[in-house]
Amino acid sequence: MTPAILLARKAKVSHEVLSYTHDPSAESYGKEAADVLGLDPRTVFKTLVVDVEGVGLCCAVVPVQGMLNLKAMADAVGGRKAKMAEQAAAERATGYIVGGISPLAQKKALPVVLDDSAPAYDRIHVSAGRRGLEIALAPADLLTLTKGILAPIGRE
Template identity: 55%
Template structure:
C-alpha cells in the first residue's frame, strides 16, 4: 500500500490498482504506463508540481499525451506566473519520487487543478505513488478527495 492507495481507501471511493513492470530506461513514465496498460495516453494523467510567483506549490493533473500550459495554470490558480517546481522541492513536499508522484496522499495537500479533459472519461488513471503502479478512479472522486477544481490546462 502507498499513501495514495491509503488516501483512496480512507475516502471510501471506488478505485482499482494496476501494476506493470517499470522500465528504468523509459523516457516518459506516463506514456510508459499507457503503453504497458494498453490504454490511450489521453486517459492516463500525470501529476506536475508548479511553483507560483509567491513560492507556494500547486499541482496540475493533465493527460500524459499533453504539455502543461504554464499560462493556463497561472490563470487557474489566479496568479501572474508559475514555473515548474524544483524536483527536490517536489519530492520533499509530496513524499514521492519523481515518476511516481501521485496527486493523492501527498505529505502536504496542495492546491490542485485537474485538466477538464478528465471529465470525458468515467475513470482516469493517475500514479498510485510508485513507478509501475497506477490507480484508476473517477475524475469527480479524485477532485472531491483533493478539493480540486477542473480547468483547461493544456
Template identity: 60%
Template sequence: MTPAIKVAIKAKVNHRVHEYKHDPKAESYGTEAAEAIGIDPARVFKTLLVELNGDNKKLAVGVVPVSGQLDLKAIASALKVKKVAMAQPQDAERATGYVVGGISPLGQKKRLPLVLDSSADQYETIYMSAGKRGLEIEMSAADLLRLTQGVSAAIGRG
C-alpha cells in the first residue's frame, strides 16, 4: 500500500484504486493508464513538479490532464511567483518520495503547494497516480484539493 492510498484511507475519502500491468516501453504513463483502465484521457491527471523562481529547493505541484500540457505562465500566476520551470526528475523524486511516472499528488514526503487544473471540476471523479507505475487512484477533485490543501486554477492547455 502506497503513502497516497494510506492518505485517502486515513481521511476516509471515497476513492477507488485501479491497478494495471505497466509496460516499461510505454511512452506516456498517463496515456497508458487511460488505455489500460479504459477511460477518457481527459479524466486522467499527471502530477508535474515545478521549481519556483529558479530555485530547485522551492518546488510546487501542478496536476493537469495527461491529454494536455502544463502552462508554466498560468501556474506561476496561480502560485503568485514571477516564473517557474519544470523541476529536474531527481529533484521531483527527492521531494516527493516517488519515482517519475508514479508521482502522486497525495502522500508526498514534503507538503508542497499544489494547483489542480480547473478542468477537473467537470468530472465527478478524476484519476491520478497512486504512487507507483501501474497504480491509479480515483476520487473527486474536491477531495484531492482538501487532502492536499491545494487550489484550482486554469493551468493546463490542450
C-alpha cells in the first residue's frame, strides 16, 4: 500500500490499482507499464519533476508516448523557464523514487500540471508510487486530489 493508493481510498475516489513485475532493464518505466499491462499508451501518463525558474519544483504529468514541452510547462505555472529536476531533489521532495513518482500524496505537495490530452479518456493511468504499480482514475479526480491544473504541456 502506497501513500497514493491510501489517498485515493480515503477520498473515496473510484480507482483501480494495477501491478506488474518491473524489469530493471526496461528503458522507459511508462512504456513498460503500458506494454506489460496491455494498456493504450495514450492513457498511461508519466510524472516528471521539473524545476521552474521563479516557482521551484513542479510535477508535469504527460502521456508516456510523448515528451514534455518545458517552455509550455513554465508558462503553465507562471515561471520563466523550466528544466528537469535533479533526481535526488525529485526523490527528496516527492518521497518516491524515480520510475515510481506519483503525482498523488507526495511528501511535499508540488504544483501539478496535467497535459490537456487527459480529459479525452474516462480513466488515465499514473504511477501509484512504486515501480510496477499503476493507479487508474478519472483525470478530473487526479486534478482534484492534487489541486492540479490542466494545460497543453505535452508534445508528440
